[in-house]
Amino acid sequence: MKKNIITYIAAVFLISGCNSDFSDVVDFKQVTNPNLSEGSVVGLPNSSALWKSGIEREISRTLNEILILAELGSDNYVNIQTYFSQFMDNMDIRTTDPDIRDTQNEIARVMRMAEYGIATVGPNDPDYSAVTEAEFNFYLGYARMLAGMYFSKLPQETLGVPVTSDDLYANAITSFNAAISLNPSAEYHLAKARANYYLGNKSEAVAAATAAISADDDFLRSAEYDELEGPSNTMEDALYERGTFDDFQPLPSLDFLDPKYSFVDANVDPSVHYLKAEEAYLILAEAHLSDGNVAAAQQNLTSLLALVATRDVREVDDSGETRGNQSNAVDDSTRPSSSEVTVNGRSGLILDRDNGDVSIPSVSGTSLTASEIAAMGADDAGLALIYRTRQEIFIAEGIRFVDMGIKLVINENEILQNENISDGDAGTVAVVPSFIDAVKNDLDGITFDAANNSAATTVDVTAILIQNKTSSSVVPFE
Amino acid sequence: MKKLLLLIPSLMIMSFSGWAQKTVTGSVLDEGGLPLPGASVIEKGTSNGVSTDFDGNFSIEISEGNILEVSFIGYSSELITVGDQDNYSVTLNPSNELEEIIVTGQGSGIEKRKLSTTVDVLNEKDIDKLPARQIDQLLQSTTPSAQIRLSSGQPGTASIIRTRGALSAATSSTPVVIVDGIRVDNLNSNPSLAQDTGGADISALADIPIESIERIEYIKGGAATTLYGADAANGVIQIITKKGKAGTSKVFFETRLGSIRATEDFLKYSRTAEALFDPGLLNEYRIGMSGGTEVSTYNFSASLYKDDSYNDLNEQIKRSFTFGLTRNISDKLKYQASMSYVNMDSNLDFNANTSFSRFSGFEGGGRGDLDTMDDETWQSELERSRNLANTIDITNRVNRFTASNKFTYEAGKNITANFTTGVDFRSFVQQRNDTNEMQIYQGTIPAGSADRASLDRMIRNNFTLTTDFNLTHRGALDNFEFVTIVGAQFFRKSDRQNLVSGSGGVDGSTSVNTFPTKTSTDFVLENANYGVYLLENVGIYDVAFLEFGGRLDYNTAAGGNSSAIFLPKFGITYNISDHDFYEGSSISNVVSSIKLRANYGEATNFAGAFSQDRTFALESFLGKPAFRFANPGNPDLKSETVQTSEIGLELGFLDNRINFSGTYYKGITKDALFTPSQPPSSGLLSQIQNIGEIENSGVELAINAAVIQNDKHNLNLSLSYNTNENTVTSMGGAAPFNVGGFSVIGSWVEEGQSLGYLRGTAATPNGDGTYTFTPNETLGKTFAPTFGSISLNYSYDKFNFFASGDYQMDGNIVDLSFLLRHLRGVDNTGIPDDLVGTTSPFNYVNYFTFENDFFKIRNIGVTYNFGQTDIFSNISVGFTATNPFNWTTGLWDPETTGSGIGTQNGFSSGGFYYGTESAPRTFITSIRFEF
Secondary structure, X not given: OHHHHHHHHHHHHHHHHHOHHHHHHHOOOOOOOOOEOHHHOOOOOOHHHHHHHHHHHHHHHHHHHHHHHHHHHOOOEEEOOOOOOOOHHHOOOOOOOHHHHHHHHHHHHHHXXXXXXXXXXXXXXXXXXXXXXXXXXXXXXXXXXXXXXHEOEEEOXXXXXXXXXXXXXXXXXXXXXXXXXXXXXXXXXXXXXXXHHHHOOHHHHHHHHHHHHHHOOOOEEEEEEEOOOOOOOHXXXXXXXXXXXXXXXXXXXXXXXXXXXOOOOOOEEEEEEEEEHHHHHHHHHHHHHHOOOHHHHHHHHHHHHHHHHHOOEEEEOOOOOOOOOOOOOOOHHHOOOOOOOEEOOEOOOOOOOOOOOEEEEOOOOOOOOHHHHHHOOOOHHHHHHHHHHHHHHOOOOOHHHHHOOOEEOOOHHHHHHOOOOOOOOOOXXXXXXXXXXXXXXXXXXXXXXXXOOEEEEOOOHHHHHHHOOOOOOOOOOO | OHHHHHHHHHHHOOOOOOOOOEEEEEEEEOOOOOXXXXXXXXXXXXXXXXXXXXXXXXXEEEOOOOEEEEXXXXXXXXXXXXXXXXXXXXXXXXXXXXHOEEOOOOOOOEEHHHOOOOEEEEEHHHHHHOOOOOHHHHHOOOOOOOEEEEOOOOOOEOEEEEOOOOOOOOOOOOOEEEEOOEEOOOOOOOOXXXXXXXXXXXXXXXXXXXXXXXXXXXXXXXXXXXXXXXOOOXXXXXXXXXXXXOEEEXXXXXXXXXXXXXXXXXXXXXXXXXXXXXXXXXXXXXXXXXXXXXXXXXXXXXXXXXXXXXXXXXXXXXXXXXXXXXXXXXXXXXXXXXXXXXXXXXXXXXXXXXXXXXXXXXXXXXXXXXXXXXXXXXXXXXXXXXXXXXXXXXXXXXXXXXXXXXXXXXXXXXXXXXXXXXXXXXXXXXXXXXXXXXXXHHOOOOOOOOOOEEEEEEEEEEEEEXXXXXXXXXXXXXXXXXXXXXXXXXXXEEEEEEEEEEEEEOOOOOOHHHOOEEEEEEEEEEEEEEEEEEEEEEEEOOOEEEEEEEEEEEEXXXXXXXXXXXXXXXXXXXXXXXXXXXXXXXXXXOEEEEXXXXXXXXXXXXXXXXXXXXXXXXXXXXXXXXXXXXXXXXXXXXXXXXXXXXXXXXXXXXXXXXXXXXXXXXXXXXXEEEOOOOOHHHOOOOOOXXXXXXXXXXXXXXXXXXXXXXXXXXXXXXXXXXXXXXXXXXXXXXXXXXXXXXXXXXXXEOOOXXXXXXXXXXXXXXXXXXXXXXXXXXXXXXXXXXXXXXXXXXXXXXXXXXXXXXXXXXXXXXXXXXXXHHHOOOOOOOOOOOOXXXXXXXXXXXXXXXXXXEEEEEEEEEEEEOOOOOOOOEEEEEEEEXXXXXXXXXXXXXXXXXXXXXXXXXXXXXXXXXXXXXXXXXXXXXXXXXX
């Protein structure tokens, strides 16, 4: 009996000991990363669609970085009390600027995501479609185009050899062509038109712009923003939804277009429209004017006005806005804030914000009038009209900065870690056209005579661009 | 490893026993005549020894003429030469510093005189008289070589604690905190998903119970913490709780009542005080009982605390109880346990780094120049501020349980086995309700808005499990003594956070169910760390001691290509004054003790859990799922290792009435964990990597003197002076990166500079009205490289007076409140007229950077013991004032850098003074009745 009991006890212990499941009870070493690994992404049905959404989200983030720099760096906005970029208002472009680093990183991130989509996610997704593949190619091209727009040189691959702005545009066009071959859409054509525009390839730009309008004459491609889950629209924070600081002030001549981005609702922030049919009309008008074809340019601008008239205009309660300056952000007397004020002799550019809601175009707005179009000629005044209109149509969309011919620099992190780049190389030195550099401290300057309801900008950048239209940095069709 | 294991039995064989001649019995008593249970009675030079029972009695076999060494933790050892009598009564007196027994970092208790490392000890008496409400505040100014800075005056505030400089760019410098052998949550910053309060950080240190502490041991990183392995490079604070003593049961009741008032020393505008500050009442009741028998002892204490703070918004309630016991299960097996529960409720105001902050708004010029504001405008500002005080709703609730179990088994005459296991569970709920009403007062939504309220609720549950098993063997061979400790240790930490948010709501509810739009986020950190350790302490003629050992350490935050890390330690101690020839020499009358020591040891910090893995994220973007690249991953990731060497000298003068301690240390952080930006062309997020190297060196000098010492009067003075030189010696090829502040005036990691140094654009006058602007100029070190503390204790009969303070020098701080005032055009103090308005103030940030010197008196207090009465065994009354006096170099508090703590458990340079209220002044009276 005793032997049986011992055998029984021994058997129980033996079975307990061999029961590997029980080891979990005393194994406290196991940890599991709850996050997704590559295996959870690649090969998943419909993963390319989710990857595409991810790239769109990344483009929204990229524009958040770019727009702050580009709008401050141009004459569009001045930074009166902000913790956004501290340098760009003074055109102080440094290799150590973390905002420029983040801009470069975001552009590269869109490239890497697009490449990974084309090479890995798409081919392993049973639901991969030509439409999605076209989008991946478009994203790659768009990121390359952004690199060309904002940098004189930038590596196109991780730690790669820096590629010139022109080559980046050319490579972008290759990607846009790939996208068009898979799914010809107006947006891809316009992207191709813009790349050719900045390259100065007039005929290609005209062809692509024409193709874009032919496909769709009021298209709008937008980077969307998620107020609830992020990313929210950083420019909207700077222009409207600010606290006691973070305040961008527009050039008074652009007052009537501000704030392009304002509060929508708790879920959604306003979109940034980064490819819109208006641009095709403006490219065509500029090309026609440079060819001396005033009538065609007038037709393009008339179509533009018609299109702008169809765009959304928001009623905005902007009574909280104060038009102050750096020494006193809340003092309304330092900048014009009354509709009675003329700017550079022009009226109707300043809005009264304390007398109820103001109407602000959320896609495109312009002070261009039919009579101005009718009166234009194939001269510098006509060209200036187009550039003034470009500034207005594209306010808060980062285009004016590119039109001014300014290029950012490769960041020191890249310089230190990329053996293809040394400090002082092309690409590590800011490109600021001499005629812009000469007025860089006056870009946001204004004089305001409150008593006489008169304001004037210290410099007229549009006029400076036109005066220097033969420069290779600006006005590409001249 | 196998070799290490082979070493253990061979060391154990080295035990020798004396031969029995006769039985000697006796008792061991404390200075008050009470028995000391558990005292060690050992035949000197042998392993023959026993412990006293709960009546303090012992019985041992020993030969006549041999020497008995009687010792007990916290008491001076006594040597008895056994003569012809068979019974001895030995009275032990509380030890001076050189003869204490230290348990922290040793695996088992070892006499302090045998250690080559230093330890700061705070005993029950020191602790009970201080009115501190959190452990870091308790240690502030009472530990000679630690810099402890409370980063805000708000309840439960986080702190910056540093001893031997900033060792890591990746983690906080907060030491590991251990309660009775159990690691507890020591998160000294906001959790990852905490509310954006603008830097009003809440610390887990604030709710570690401090009501029932017998002793605190604070060891600095290096050889002292090698046995703790991972995460212990910043040192270890061990709290040993009261477990009760055998004898008559004791009961006490204590009440503390006081006033809590704002520190207004650093205000720019007196009107800020008028708007926000409101002296509050502080009240606490404590009750405790302790006692025991020869088989078991117990201690229980409970506390209820409330204050309504120094301002018009904060409030703090703390409820806690602690329980400790010991029980002799058998002659050989002893069980010891402690348990505590803390509940803490508090609320917060917005701090600096948000436009919602009232204090920052006033002091940063956001509401204009308060000095010149007309009365009517000021009245409307006051009304707005008061409306906000009534509507700002950020609440914190902590519930925390800590339990420790320790089994000690006398496996043989010379071998003791210790097994410790326990848990710490801390639940933290933080809730922020931005009502429509509050947002309208803030001016962020239009008046009349009724459906823009939001609610955020974060729940963080942190669980820590600790297990430690070790065997201690004590042996002797002729004139050599051996203490061998071999053990294994394991701890696991699980930090789970959930944030639920609702928006678009109406006012009147704090249930997320009533908010039309709901979102949620989670955050998980899980880490297991385990290792085996061995320590050998060899005594040579009982005057010199050699320590060597190490720990083989592994943790789950390491990458796949990383293996376990071996952390060695070596030490040598030479107590010259313990030589017989010295004790008899005339110089010993003046220099009563001399101890030389030197050691080398390694300890680590590990990277955050899961930071080694390559991951992807699936975001919700406009209601659709969206993939993205997340952490790039680093299979080579491992812990950073701090290699510390130190040499030290301890001197006692005039029968140890004056004690001096001096240490020189050098710590090199190898494979330092840096998180630089990736090359931007990679498009990757930053990835933590072992690429850096940081060097810290300095001296630690402390002197303690019993200036007056007689039957009635006792006056003790302590003074410490420490230096720290901190340099990033290698960036591993990465570019400098920002670890705090802003890009324009930030705290940076850069080769050749102090970690987190201040960098920005400086303007220097050319003498002709023009200025030269130098970008990326070095503007100073955020860590004051010179610091120390001072304390005084005077007693006359039953009266006691004490004061303590601390100081720092030679560091720098940016006054961001001033920068904001200047940006807003209301303050140009000290800025040249020909500079103002010519360029952005961000181009002359040197004018906002100042010295962060201070000298602060932390505590002044008196106590009086009435002694025995008919009913009570003692009545004591006390009065303390905290933070009564401050001396700084300007209108900024170098300590309150609340807005500077960035990520969870992240590096904090503390270099920015920015709209943060200072620690308040308290004036507290206490009455304690003992039965």
